[in-house]
Amino acid sequence: MNIQILLNELERDALTEIVNIGVSRAAASLRRLIGAEVLLSVPSAEVVSRSAAAAMIADRESEPLVTVRQDFAGSFSGRALLILPAANGASLVRAVLGEAVDDEEALALRDETLTETGNLVLNNCLGTMANMLRESLTLSLPDLDHGGPAALFAAGAAGGEEAGGVVLFLYINFSIRNHDIRGYIAMLMDMPSLTMLQQLIAGFISSVMDDTAGGA
Template identity: 30%
Template sequence: MNILNPLQIEILKEIINIGVGKSADVLNTMIQTHITLEVPEVKIIQFSEYQDFVDYFEDENYAVITLPFNGDLTGFSKLILSSDHAAKLVNAFIGRSGTSIDMDSLRIDILSEIGNVIINAVMGTLSNMLNINLDYIVPSYEQGSRNIIIPEEMIKNESTILFAKTHFKIEEFEARGNFAIFFRVKSFNTLIEKIQIYYEKNLL
């Protein structure tokens, strides 16, 4: 199995960073506040490392927005927030204070839109910059323990995952979370190929 070399990982990080940056622009205009982004992290995770990966997240309740994608690449884009931070993030959009309000369907709808803005920007950037054709399914929302972070289908297939993650923060509302893309292993060759083309075309 081919894996990404350090240069390819750097390019992938850069593209994700640009995408999240675009999503930040959209969100900034929606709530007139500043979103801080950290440099993305890209990891290859074998099935045997799943537990370690899950344990990396705090043991609490999570709200997760998932956008599955098919086409040249297959996988799942996810916005992962602890319930507490999800509530803070929603409050930032509806102008309410307090954090411990249950996620009713009104709040879930808003969180789904926020997730949609971030995911769309990253995935749009990825597909545009690397010239990848993707089909999308309507995003879904779920909440539960940290065990919902890895897509169930990947657990079932014991897939190796290419995991790209970035951490964002909205200082004013003390809200933070992670954006992650889980690529299926069969996508790796295409991804490497597309990154290589991008590199040769734009960076050499």
Template identity: 30%
Template sequence: MIDSLNFNEDQRDYLQEICNIGMGQAGESLSMLFEQYVTLSVPAIEIINARELTPVLRRLIPAETISVVSQGFYTHVTNPKFCGESLTIFSDTSFDSLAQLLSFDEEMTPEFEQEILLEISNIINGACLSGIAEQLSERFFNTPPSIIGQSIPVDSLLSQQEIRWDHALSIKIEYKVDKHSFQCDLLLLLPDSSIKYLQSILDKLLDEF
């Protein structure tokens, strides 16, 4: 099963380039919001096994605590052939630092903290997924974003997420503003069936290239 989900070299290279474009758009949007230079990582792409998700998350997100915003995305409303989950993960979140970065001076409350998480997540998620969808000649529809944890251990994320897949494509993109000790990761998870559909799209695009 896992062999059929692996990408060949051409598919992986093309997917890497598509992700670069999406993350670049998100990075530019963040730079405009923060009025700061945002450092981007190279997208980390791998197939993961649901049974190994805990150690994989610990490796991908080496933080003491995280705050997480989740949002689903899919194509074709009546018959989704391509769907996934977008997790915007804030590592060791300092809400005072985030408020300073956003030039907010409101009193820090739990509601205000949630507002900050949702605003940054919407910008990253919207810009990145829009760029990826455009390159795939697809249109993504989104579920409403939801905060699934504030300042929680990485392991706690698993107990709040119902896993319905055996294998998933994981795409991790890291955003940093070193001056303000800001780090945020966008983690895209695509289940088995979506991986196969993505492979067919990539093959079609490669044939047209």
């Protein structure tokens, strides 16, 4: 099944813009928290199967991964993941904590810092999506996982491939305190949720076009 055609180019562009607004808000929150310039961007969005998402990360990353995950529920439901290679996760912790914290303390605070930072990024992304699409979402508390890409996208959780499960896959760039950090945002959804999300995005595009036409 070629599921990439489920979102057309205009819909992918609109979704990418919505998520970029969300991560921009996350960057502003991080900037206030740590008192340093923070840049976050999501270059593109695509919809792929779980196996394809796992293969894409496995092709790019050879080291273990650290992942912050949150379940979300509403008119569309699923699980959101912020995925970082372990070394990038360590760089993110160091960037957030600053140089005044020594290595031993940074290690002790690693999981807590990653969880809080991931929660901030995912909350802003999901909250912005909900607000701009005029929907509401309920979010679970964040959890932290360690492991490879196959475990992250295992078919048994949050709408597996046997139930038509898919992954909304986004590459993310961080720049914090001159640390360049790469990672991924993935949203695991079943097909009914993806279909609903597509309908909401189409409605968002239509409203933007109507506003533009009305203001011309």
